[in-house]
Amino acid sequence: MKIRPWQRCVAAIITFCFFLTGCVSLQGVPMPPPGQKPAVEVGEKVEVTTRDSRTLRFKVTAVEPDALVGKDVRVGYSEITSLQAERADAAQTGLIVWIVLGIVAVVAVAAIYADESTYYCCEN
Secondary structure, three states, rough: OOOOHHHHHHHHHHHHHHHHHHHHHEOOOOOOOOOOOOOOOOEEEEEEEEEEOOEEEEEEEOOOOOOOEEOOOOOOEHHHEEEEEEEEEEHHHHHHHHHHHHHHHHHHHHHHHHHHHHHHHHHO
């Protein structure tokens, strides 16, 4: 079975996309003093630990003056003991991008030399 260059490219792009999905992690968000909102934005996925030790995970649909709101969830700031938001980790993303680009470069060079050796072997 001969693998064509475009197939290698497609495989590399798919692999790259899978690596990028792992670049998000939960990062702690400090709780501000009373009367202020935490640094969380609508659309972010959060993990909240409450005073009664419940752990809630939800996507923020509203940041109100006194509570974080998600679908079927409303948690007052006074009830939150720990707040984490799912955010991209720039260092991890950069490292993975460079590793994937290095692998793609090595595969490309190997493919070039493999193709050249095929042509030389077949000439009489």
